[in-house]
Amino acid sequence: MKSLPYFCRGEVVRGFGRGSKELGIPTANFPACVVEHLPADISTGIYYGWACVGNGDLHKMVMSIGWNPYYKNTKKSMETHVIHKFKEDFYGETLSVVMVGYIRPERSYDSLEALIAAINDDISEAKVQLERPEHLKLCDDNFFTGHSASSSTASSPPPSASPTFINGH
Numbered sequence: 001m002k003s004l005p006y007f008c009r010g011e012v013v014r015g016f017g018r019g020s021k022e023l024g025i026p027t028a029n030f031p032a033c034v035v036e037h038l039p040a041d042i043s044t045g046i047y048y049g050w051a052c053v054g055n056g057d058l059h060k061m062v063m064s065i066g067w068n069p070y071y072k073n074t075k076k077s078m079e080t081h082v083i084h085k086f087k088e089d090f091y092g093e094t095l096s097v098v099m100v101g102y103i104r105p106e107r108s109y110d111s112l113e114a115l116i117a118a119i120n121d122d123i124s125e126a127k128v129q130l131e132r133p134e135h136l137k138l139c140d141d142n143f144f145t146g147h148s149a150s151s152s153t154a155s156s157p158p159p160s161a162s163p164t165f166i167n168g169h
Ligand code: ADP
Pocket: 012, 013, 014, 015, 016, 017, 018, 019, 020, 021, 022, 025, 026, 027, 028, 029, 080, 081, 082, 083, 084, 085, 086, 088, 089, 090, 091
């Protein structure tokens, strides 16, 4: 996918209440305005990359891009599981991510156990892949380290929930 790595940020909004948290795998949802900016070549499926909440530390993440059941599967959703234990929820905070690589397409599962096992495999894969030097160096990108220099425009606003999209190429 030529749009990778793909940087974006936006406010964390409420999802569909599908109980991801109860499965031990909470997913922070992006609003429609972020999803609508996705380049056309970014297909649905599971991605890995880096994420930070507000001005917090950078963590590894896995992201699911799928068809949004709330809109009768006509719109996409982007849900990020940050591979870190947070003390509290962070609805309303700014989530900054870079999608780095693609793991697999969407799939349906016969059981909850099979789904959880697949997600845990994705998390293991993300952890390994992100140790590669070319992926580690994305952590030093201005997008994460100096928010003011992060936008594609010279006079970028200070960090806020305003969505930002930067194509890696
Ligand atoms: P929703 O349907 O509202 O997205 P989830 O059960 O998927 O509910 O939980 C997502 C929320 O959990 C996030 O919006 C965030 O506030 C919180 N959260 C806590 N820890 C994490 C984490 N490691 N990764 C993603 N979200 C997390």
